[in-house]
Amino acid sequence: MKISVQAEPFDYGALSNAFAQGHTHVGAVVTFCGIVRDDELGGLSTMEIEHYPGMTEKAIKAHAQTAKDRFSLAEVLVIHRYGSLKPGEMIMMVATAAPHRNDAFQGAEFLMDYLKSRAPFWKKEIVNGEPRWVDAKPEDEDALSRW
Amino acid sequence: MIELVYFAWVRERIGEARESHETNAKTVRDLIEELKQKEERYAVAFSDLNTIRVAIDQDLVDMDSSIENAKEVAFFPPMTGG
Structure with a gap:
């Protein structure tokens, strides 16, 4: 299990490749990356991501362990950035490896749903020069009920 | 003495990220009531x-x-990771 909470960008391609190699009992790898999206037709200049150092790592680790146990994952990787990001930059990635693809897909979705509303990150958008906190969506909370 | 920490708009509204606090409160809810009585922010x-x-x-x-x-004890808005 590899968890990293970092300000620096990460190399999605290289990490995905490295993650997919060296297993002999793994038949499926799923990778996902989240990207800063501008819904404001060019108005979004910056996305600032704040987090709770210590608790962030602890919460991600706990959810990754739950995913690992529940979906029989051989390996899990979670990277989540904080700090100041621009539209188009990658915020985070998740990778799961399992003997069968259904578990790898479900494990990744489970982790994504939990990272959205149970890992202590907060997004602030700077739109047309105005800062505003991103509100949590009710559907993000609802997404947890399916697990 | 407990450490109180605040994040995101809770931190902005209170105006600090961290403080030490002497309390008689027994639960989180009591602690919040106590803080609300203390100051408007x-x-x-x-x-x-x-x-x-x-x-x-x-x-x-x-x-x-x-x-x-x-x-x-940390106070913050609903999380928006991912």
Whole structure:
């Protein structure tokens, strides 16, 4: 299990490749990356991501362990950035490896749903020069009920 | 003495990221009431408890959790990771 909470960008391609190699009992790898999206037709200049150092790592680790146990994952990787990001930059990635693809897909979705509303990150958008906190969506909370 | 830490707009409304606090409160809810009585900025930050999440020593808890033995209590809005 590899968890990293970092300000620096990460190399999605290289990490995905490295993650997919060296297993002999793994038949499926799923990778996902989240990207800063501008819904404001060019108005979004910056996305600032704040987090709770210590608790962030602890919460991600706990959810990754739950995913690992529940979906029989051989390996899990979670990277989540904080700090100041621009539209188009990658915020985070998740990778799961399992003997069968259904578990790898479900494990990744489970982790994504939990990272959205149970890992202590907060997004602030700077739109047309105005800062505003991103509100949590009710559907993000609802997404947890399916697990 | 416990450490109180604040994040995101809770931090902005209270105007600081961290402070030490002497309390007689037994639960998170009591602690919030105590802070709201103290100064207006806390009353503003904690005006709607549906928008407040709490962690004790870096574990999420609910409003009626005991703060006995707590070293650090964190207050923040619903999380928006991913």
